[in-house]
Amino acid sequence: MPNTPDLGFLNAPSDRASSLRSNEKWVKEKLNDPRSKVIVFVGDRPAIDVSGENLTIDFRQTVTCGQLASWPDPLLVHIDGQQCAVFATQLPAEAENSIVSADTKLIDLRSLAMQDCLPVGQTGMLAQAKSILHWHQYHQFCANCGTQTQTCDAGSRRLCPSCERNHFPRVDPVVIMLVQHEEKILMGRGIHFTQGHFSALAGFVEPGETIEEATRRETFEETGIKIGKVEYLMSQPWPFPSTLMIGVLAQATSTTIELDKDELAEARWFDLAEIQTMVHNNHPQGLSLPPPMTIAYQMIKKLYPQL
Ligand SMILES: [Zn+2]
Numbered sequence: 001m002p003n004t005p006d007l008g009f010l011n012a013p014s015d016r017a018s019s020l021r022s023n024e025k026w027v028k029e030k031l032n033d034p035r036s037k038v039i040v041f042v043g044d045r046p047a048i049d050v051s052g053e054n055l056t057i058d059f060r061q062t063v064t065c066g067q068l069a070s071w072p073d074p075l076l077v078h079i080d081g082q083q084c085a086v087f088a089t090q091l092p093a094e095a096e097n098s099i100v101s102a103d104t105k106l107i108d109l110r111s112l113a114m115q116d117c118l119p120v121g122q123t124g125m126l127a128q129a130k131s132i133l134h135w136h137q138y139h140q141f142c143a144n145c146g147t148q149t150q151t152c153d154a155g156s157r158r159l160c161p162s163c164e165r166n167h168f169p170r171v172d173p174v175v176i177m178l179v180q181h182e183e184k185i186l187m188g189r190g191i192h193f194t195q196g197h198f199s200a201l202a203g204f205v206e207p208g209e210t211i212e213e214a215t216r217r218e219t220f221e222e223t224g225i226k227i228g229k230v231e232y233l234m235s236q237p238w239p240f241p242s243t244l245m246i247g248v249l250a251q252a253t254s255t256t257i258e259l260d261k262d263e264l265a266e267a268r269w270f271d272l273a274e275i276q277t278m279v280h281n282n283h284p285q286g287l288s289l290p291p292p293m294t295i296a297y298q299m300i301k302k303l304y305p306q307l
Pocket of ligand 1 (some may be wrong): 147
């Protein structure tokens with residue numbers, strides 16, 4: 001397997017100021033600190049500085065943004081190594097002309113991760129910001145009583161002023177499994193995938209399930225294959241809108257496929273030689289795998305280090 005970029009959307013800075021962000025005075029100071037920065041999204045695309053040799057997030061100053069009445073309240077993303085606060089805000093699509101310039105473009109997250117063109121940690125930072133902004137956009141009202149809720153703790157909570165119920169950002173767990181039998185792995189082509197494009201099976205974890213149970217249920221529902229042992233391999237945040245992909249290696253105890261045609265257009269077993277041609281884009285029928293920034297590709301790389 002050729003040298004490849006790493007898994008996308010990882011390495012977001014870990015200091016989310018959890019002990020400080022509920023302190024309104026501290027948040028206000030950070031918003032007025034000229035060293036504080038804002039990641040600006042227009043719709044679901046971030047502003048990227050394209051002026052230099054390498055792309056980077058086009059951070060704006062919070063103090064400059066705050067002077068513009070039309071800017072929504074920014075949400076705290078993290079504190080960086082120099083103790084500077086990094087916020088994120090989302091502008092409506094109509095704001096595109098006021099943000100885009102010769103030096104600044106709006107680029108979608110999937111493209112940025114596929115090209116692996118940002119400094120280490122920046123796709124992770126953008127993934128975190130995009131997921132939290134999306135949650136605020138679509139969770140404006142209390143699920144208990146319908147009252148409009150208020151942003152708290154610099155964006156890590158919403159509070160209902162009527163029934164006082166707290167609402168927290170959600171993350172949706174998905175299992176994604178490399179199903180193995182002897183030297184072969186099972187992959188499928190979803191009904192919305194392009195012709196010839198195969199990937200690992202995946203599905204949402206349902207209430208009351210363990211990761212192992214979700215893996216066995218999803219694999220059986222989609223392909224009729226029975227699963228025994230399940231081992232954790234790796235995980236990936238997937239900000240479309242806020243999923244955690246949990247990658248596992250699942251050992252099949254049966255091999256006859258019975259396809260769920262509502263979910264999959266095709267599913268079949270692949271041996272090492274065939275996977276190798278897919279990795280190098282020279283499969284005789286043009287079959288392909290997901291790009292290197294995806295967990296499906298990186299799990300295959302981990303399972304077959306000789307590729
Ligand atoms: Zn309420």
